[in-house]
Amino acid sequence: MATVMARAQFDKDSILDKTIMLFWQQGYHGTSMQDVTASTGLKPGSLYNSFGNKEQLFIASLERYAQRSADKMKLVMSHGTGKGIVMLLTDMVAARGKKDYASCFIIKTQLELTSTEPKLAKLAGDYLSRTKAQYKLAIASEYGEALSEVYATSVMMAIFGIRVYGYQQPNEADVLESLRLSLHWLPWENH
Amino acid sequence: MATVMARAQFDKDSILDKTIMLFWQQGYHGTSMQDVTASTGLKPGSLYNSFGNKEQLFIASLERYAQRSADKMKLVMSHGTGKGIVMLLTDMVAARGKKDYASCFIIKTQLELTSTEPKLAKLAGDYLSRTKAQYKLAIASEYGEALSEVYATSVMMAIFGIRVYGYQQPNEADVLESLRLSLHWLPWENH
DNA sequence: AGCAATTTTGAACAAACACTCAAAAAGTTA
DNA sequence: TAACTTTTTGAGTGTTTGTTCAAAATTGCT
Numbered sequence: 001m002a003t004v005m006a007r008a009q010f011d012k013d014s015i016l017d018k019t020i021m022l023f024w025q026q027g028y029h030g031t032s033m034q035d036v037t038a039s040t041g042l043k044p045g046s047l048y049n050s051f052g053n054k055e056q057l058f059i060a061s062l063e064r065y066a067q068r069s070a071d072k073m074k075l076v077m078s079h080g081t082g083k084g085i086v087m088l089l090t091d092m093v094a095a096r097g098k099k100d101y102a103s104c105f106i107i108k109t110q111l112e113l114t115s116t117e118p119k120l121a122k123l124a125g126d127y128l129s130r131t132k133a134q135y136k137l138a139i140a141s142e143y144g145e146a147l148s149e150v151y152a153t154s155v156m157m158a159i160f161g162i163r164v165y166g167y168q169q170p171n172e173a174d175v176l177e178s179l180r181l182s183l184h185w186l187p188w189e190n191h
Numbered sequence: 192m193a194t195v196m197a198r199a200q201f202d203k204d205s206i207l208d209k210t211i212m213l214f215w216q217q218g219y220h221g222t223s224m225q226d227v228t229a230s231t232g233l234k235p236g237s238l239y240n241s242f243g244n245k246e247q248l249f250i251a252s253l254e255r256y257a258q259r260s261a262d263k264m265k266l267v268m269s270h271g272t273g274k275g276i277v278m279l280l281t282d283m284v285a286a287r288g289k290k291d292y293a294s295c296f297i298i299k300t301q302l303e304l305t306s307t308e309p310k311l312a313k314l315a316g317d318y319l320s321r322t323k324a325q326y327k328l329a330i331a332s333e334y335g336e337a338l339s340e341v342y343a344t345s346v347m348m349a350i351f352g353i354r355v356y357g358y359q360q361p362n363e364a365d366v367l368e369s370l371r372l373s374l375h376w377l378p379w380e381n382h
Numbered sequence: 383a384g385c386a387a388t389t390t391t392g393a394a395c396a397a398a399c400a401c402t403c404a405a406a407a408a409g410t411t412a
Numbered sequence: 413t414a415a416c417t418t419t420t421t422g423a424g425t426g427t428t429t430g431t432t433c434a435a436a437a438t439t440g441c442t
Binding site for chain 1: 216217218220221291293294298299301302303304305306307312316319320323340341342344345347348349350351352353354355356358359361362365366368369370372373374375
């Protein structure tokens with residue numbers, strides 16, 4: 001069986017990076033496949049030939065985004081659990097100021113699609129569960145098993161708080177001070 | 192000028208209560224006007240004659256929801272600021288367990304529509320700002336002006352955390368314990 | 383160069399969308 | 413009851429939606 005085939009003329013990953021931005025900012029129902037063809041330059045036929053349909057394209061986008069988040073978390077946490085969490089939270093607080101701020105793609109998916117696209121929402125929920133499990137594991141090794149569940153819960157809730165509160169453009173120092181108060185067990189830098 | 196007119200055969204508010212449920216659960220883009228006619232029993236003509244268009248119907252729904260939230264907050268806080276906040280947060284944690292849990296309509300609106308329907312997202316953002324301002328005012332009178340900004344920020348972030356984390360169906364006791372730790376200055380009941 | 387497989391094209395599709403409107407029905411006053 | 417106004421009806425508007433497909437172009441291999 002000869003392996004004779006023509007290669008695609010575009011890079012799937014760079015297409016996904018563009019659809020991530022669309023779905024992330026506009027949501028699943030708020031993004032049309034024509035938005036996608038306009039943004040990527042792909043014709044409908046190529047798009048469907050490569051990615052199947054809208055749902056599968058969304059799943060591929062979400063997976064790529066989640067993988068990147070997980071990679072970043074792993075990298076930062078290698079500096080130590082407490083220090084790593086402080087760095088991650090600080091980064092999230094800083095991201096809030098940027099223009100076109102769009103919270104977190106996974107969180108937005110969970111909120112938007114729980115009722116209308118439960119299959120996609122479950123995907124998002126699973127990513128969030130896995131993230132929490134990773135935090136718990138890391139926290140357990142540095143702060144002990146007993147506290148790890150409640151501490152991991154606190155971290156997750158703090159992340160959700162930051163990501164949603166970001167839209168309000170609150171004072172950065174106030175948010176950081178609030179986090180310092182809430183997560184007093186983390187090794188915040190003295191200021 | 193004689194006031195001669197036929198009265199509507201339905202109650203606007205009870206129609207709005209039904210559209211609130213639709214928009215709240217499915218979002219703006221995820222809800223079609225046909226969903227609305229199916230759910231309310233109204234024919235398209237009646238619907239448009241009474242509420243204008245989809246955007247205006249959504250605004251009316253959001254306003255009614257926000258008014259109810261504000262009323263409840265005012266009522267509960269009349270028992271005292273600290274006690275009131277504890278009661279509100281405890282209620283939110285309890286709501287998380289119910290089936291068809293759908294976070295908070297206002298928060299979901301902010302996340303879904305910031306990019307595609309900025310006018311509607313701004314409405315939601317304004318409600319959240321007003322809510323925070325009320326918390327700050329109440330906190331200032333019981334805990335002092337100096338702490339009120341950071342404490343109010345903490346409360347808002349805790350609310351966002353609870354409302355999003357609710358989808359994960361976490362252990363209720365863990366969430367409450369995490370809140371007790373984070374908002375240690377509130378008068379939590381001993382347990 | 384020539385063949386076979388894949389990819390690209392873009393016009394076209396049915397379904398769903400937000401919304402309209404002329405005619406019929408119903409309500410209010412006199 | 414009659415006159416007047418508003419409301420209800422539901423088929424129908426044009427547009428946008430997600431998706432398809434036969435034909436053309438491109439690619440890899442011999």
